[in-house]
Amino acid sequence: MGNMYFSEEHNLFRESLRDFLKKEVVPHIDKWEKTGSIERFIWKKFGDMGFFGISYPEQYGGMDLDIFYMIILLEELQKINSAGFAAAMWAHAYLAMTHLKAEGSDAIKEKYLTASITGDMIGCLCITEPFGGSDVAGMRSTAVKKGDTYVINGSKTFITNGVYSDYLVVAAKTNPELGNKGISIFLIDRDTPGVSATKLDKLGWRASDTGEIAFDNVTIPASNLMGEENKGFAYIMQHFATERLIMGVNAHARAEFALDYTMQYMSERTAFGKTIDRFQALRHRLADHITEVEICKTFNYTIADRLGKGEYVVKEATMSKLKSTKVADDVIYDCLQFLGGYGYMEEYPLARLLRDSRLGPIGGGTSEILREIIAKMVIDGKDYKPATK
Incomplete structure (x- = not known):
C-alpha cells in the first residue's frame, strides 16, 4: 500500500535518515532522557542534513519536497524510542516553523525561518495556558498595542522547546471582548x-524540555505581529490539522515499532516447550492490533x-489523532504485557x-475535545x- 505514496527517492531518503539517526542520535538518547535537555549540536546536524527544510521554500534554504518526506521523518523519529526527542524536532519544524512560513512577514522569514532550517535557531509554539488547556478561545494572555509596539502579558504551559528555544510564536488576545475572534x-x-520559563517534570517525553512561560510586560515591535490582527484563531485551527495528523502518524509509527519489537521477542521467548x-x-x-x-x-x-x-482536512486530521493515539496506547499496553516482567524493566x-x-x-487537543470537534462537524x-492571510 505504501508504494502508492512512496517513490524510490522516498525510500532512499528513509534509508539515509535511518542511518543518520542510528549513528548520530541513538548513542545520545539515554543521556538526553536523563538530563531532559537535547544538546545543541544535534540541531545543527539536522539542519546541515536538510531535515528541517524538507517542507519549506528553497528561497529560505529549504527543499520544498512533498508531504511524504515529512511522513518519513516523523515515522523514523518514532522508531528510535524517544518520543521526547522526536517531539522537540517536529515541534520546531512543524509547529513553530509552520507559523513562520504561513504568517510571518518577509523580514521574519528571512531571519527566523532561514535560521530555523539550518538549525541555528530553535522555535516553540505557545498556545496552551494554565487555565485554558485545550480551550484555545479561553486564553487570557493579552497583547495591547502602544504606538509602534505591543505589550504582552500572560502565561503559557506545556510548551515543547519552551525552555531552550531561541524564539517563541505566541498567541495572545488583541481584542479580548471578541473572544476567539480577538486572538x-x-x-x-x-x-x-519580561520573558521567563520554568521547566516541567513529566511522566514521559523526558528528553524534551517542556516549559511554563510567563510574559511580564513584554514589549515587542508591532512588526512582530504575524498575519493579520485578530485572525489568530483561524490560523491556529488551520495549522491544528497538520499537528493532529502529525500526532496520528507518530502514533501509528510507534505502535508499529512496538509490534515489531514484541513479535521478535515472542518468536524467541519459550514457555511450556514452545x-x-x-x-x-x-x-x-x-x-x-496489527489490523488496527x-x-x-x-x-x-x-x-x-x-x-x-x-485540501482543508481539519475533520479528518482530528479523526486521525483521536483514533491512532488510542490504538497506539492499546497496542503498547498489550505489548508490554506480552513481555511479562521484562516489559516492566527500563532496559x-x-x-x-x-x-x-x-x-x-x-497533547495537541485531548481526545475529549477532539470528539466534541468531530461531533460539531458531523x-x-x-x-x-x-x-x-
Whole structure:
C-alpha cells in the first residue's frame, strides 16, 4: 500500500535518515532522557542534513519536497524510542516553523525561518495556558498595542522547546471582548525582557524540555505581529490539522515499532516447550492490533496525501489523532504485557514507550475535545473555514 505514496527517492531518503539517526542520535538518547535537555549540536546536524527544510521554500534554504518526506521523518523519529526527542524536532519544524512560513512577514522569514532550517535557531509554539488547556478561545494572555509596539502579558504551559528555544510564536488576545475572534499571533525573541520559563517534570517525553512561560510586560515591535490582527484563531485551527495528523502518524509509527519489537521477542521467548507466539490467546491479540494499526496507517496516508494537495482536512486530521493515539496506547499496553516482567524493566523499550505514548490522547487537543470537534462537524453541521492571510 505504501508504494502508492512512496517513490524510490522516498525510500532512499528513509534509508539515509535511518542511518543518520542510528549513528548520530541513538548513542545520545539515554543521556538526553536523563538530563531532559537535547544538546545543541544535534540541531545543527539536522539542519546541515536538510531535515528541517524538507517542507519549506528553497528561497529560505529549504527543499520544498512533498508531504511524504515529512511522513518519513516523523515515522523514523518514532522508531528510535524517544518520543521526547522526536517531539522537540517536529515541534520546531512543524509547529513553530509552520507559523513562520504561513504568517510571518518577509523580514521574519528571512531571519527566523532561514535560521530555523539550518538549525541555528530553535522555535516553540505557545498556545496552551494554565487555565485554558485545550480551550484555545479561553486564553487570557493579552497583547495591547502602544504606538509602534505591543505589550504582552500572560502565561503559557506545556510548551515543547519552551525552555531552550531561541524564539517563541505566541498567541495572545488583541481584542479580548471578541473572544476567539480577538486572538493574534506574535513572534518574541527569547531574550526579550519580561520573558521567563520554568521547566516541567513529566511522566514521559523526558528528553524534551517542556516549559511554563510567563510574559511580564513584554514589549515587542508591532512588526512582530504575524498575519493579520485578530485572525489568530483561524490560523491556529488551520495549522491544528497538520499537528493532529502529525500526532496520528507518530502514533501509528510507534505502535508499529512496538509490534515489531514484541513479535521478535515472542518468536524467541519459550514457555511450556514452545515460543510464546504459538499461543492462540497471544497471537490473536497481536493479529487484532496489527489490523488496527494498518487501518490507521492507511487512513493517515490518505489524509496526508489530501493535505499535501492543499485540501482543508481539519475533520479528518482530528479523526486521525483521536483514533491512532488510542490504538497506539492499546497496542503498547498489550505489548508490554506480552513481555511479562521484562516489559516492566527500563532496559527494554516498552516501559519508555508506554510512558511516552500516554501523552498522545492528551497533547495537541485531548481526545475529549477532539470528539466534541468531530461531533460539531458531523452532527451539528459546523463548517470550519481555512484562514486567509
